Amino acid sequence: MEKSALPQVVVTRRPPGKAVEMLGEVASVWAFPKNRVISSSELADRARRADGLYCMLTDRIDRRFLENAPRLRAISQMAVGVDNIDLAAATARGIPVGNTPDVLTETTADTAFGLLIAAARRFREGYEEVVDGSWGEWDPMGLVGQDISGTTLGIVGLGRIGQAIARRAVGFGMRILYTKRSRDHQVEKELGVEYRTLSELLGEADHVVVVTSLHAGTHHLIDREALAMMKPTATLVNAARGPVVDTEALVEALTDRTIGAAGLDVTDPEPIPADHPLVALPNCFIVPHIGSASVRTRIRMAERAAQNLVAALENRKMPYCANPEVYDIGP
Numbered sequence: 001m002e003k004s005a006l007p008q009v010v011v012t013r014r015p016p017g018k019a020v021e022m023l024g025e026v027a028s029v030w031a032f033p034k035n036r037v038i039s040s041s042e043l044a045d046r047a048r049r050a051d052g053l054y055c056m057l058t059d060r061i062d063r064r065f066l067e068n069a070p071r072l073r074a075i076s077q078m079a080v081g082v083d084n085i086d087l088a089a090a091t092a093r094g095i096p097v098g099n100t101p102d103v104l105t106e107t108t109a110d111t112a113f114g115l116l117i118a119a120a121r122r123f124r125e126g127y128e129e130v131v132d133g134s135w136g137e138w139d140p141m142g143l144v145g146q147d148i149s150g151t152t153l154g155i156v157g158l159g160r161i162g163q164a165i166a167r168r169a170v171g172f173g174m175r176i177l178y179t180k181r182s183r184d185h186q187v188e189k190e191l192g193v194e195y196r197t198l199s200e201l202l203g204e205a206d207h208v209v210v211v212t213s214l215h216a217g218t219h220h221l222i223d224r225e226a227l228a229m230m231k232p233t234a235t236l237v238n239a240a241r242g243p244v245v246d247t248e249a250l251v252e253a254l255t256d257r258t259i260g261a262a263g264l265d266v267t268d269p270e271p272i273p274a275d276h277p278l279v280a281l282p283n284c285f286i287v288p289h290i291g292s293a294s295v296r297t298r299i300r301m302a303e304r305a306a307q308n309l310v311a312a313l314e315n316r317k318m319p320y321c322a323n324p325e326v327y328d329i330g331p
């Protein structure tokens with residue numbers, strides 16, 4: 001096919017693996033050449049002529065962006081979360097939005113569990129003692145934290161990643177509580193997890209891991225009131241999206257020891273400024289949104305996102321689509 005007759009694809013940041021080559025088999029591809037987030041004005045300009053968009057969770061794909069991209073017929077994001085994309089507006093335009101579930105489940109669950117252990121067992125304070133030279137004699141009560149094994153874990157959002165965290169918790173001999181929009185009797189049987197309302201879970205759990213997706217109903221789900229329901233020794237892990245937790249309320253809760261510790265893969269704002277009060281708190285362990293950051297997983301995510309876009313450009317259904325209803329209503 002003539003190059004000009006091929007669909008035009010814009011890639012907002014160069015993905016790993018063979019993703020760009022895969023797209024190149026069916027489209028004429030322009031990939032942002034720099035290793036940083038593309039500015040919204042440059043992206044808008046490029047998207048004006050694009051049939052397909054391959055994007056990252058750092059790109060804002062809102063209604064206005066879509067209005068300025070009249071030819072766009074498919075969006076594929078290299079992430080499972082698509083809260084940066086106005087799904088309703090895309091659906092209304094008949095644009096399928098691809099995402100990358102499954103391939104990142106285990107890696108993200110590893111990170112969440114790692115954060116739980118690091119925060120509850122005070123790894124940050126220990127590490128700081130080592131590097132600043134204040135590591136003194138062994139102390140019977142030095143840097144004692146809270147146990148993970150044999151305690152009760154509360155999982156907020158028992159989707160794929162929540163279930164993978166539950167499987168790890170089984171190995172740690174934990175009792176597992178969960179909350180989600182609708183009760184899942186099948187998973188309860190398979191994993192031995194117990195359903196609780198959010199407030200019951202917060203009051204009963206020794207540690208709480210949040211892995212729910214971000215939408216209007218989960219924005220600040222963990223607010224001042226929710227934090228006050230937790231045990232003063234409890235650890236809160238956020239491996240979802242920053243705005244699911246109210247940052248100001250979290251700073252207060254960690255400062256006043258309303259809760260014991262926090263382990264965060266995501267923050268609000270993100271990136272969090274180095275001089276933000278949350279960063280200074282010794283009982284807060286933060287990593288920079290690296291939940292899915294293993295070499296193998298990032299390559300799989302990149303190629304799954306390419307697979308989605310290729311399918312859409314070939315007028316097939318995307319294998320992993322965040323707004324599958326688009327196929328019922330059509331353009």
Ligand code: DGY
Pocket residue numbers: 057078079080081082104289290291292293
């Ligand atoms: C996702 O895919 O949504 C994750 O946040 C990336 O780590």
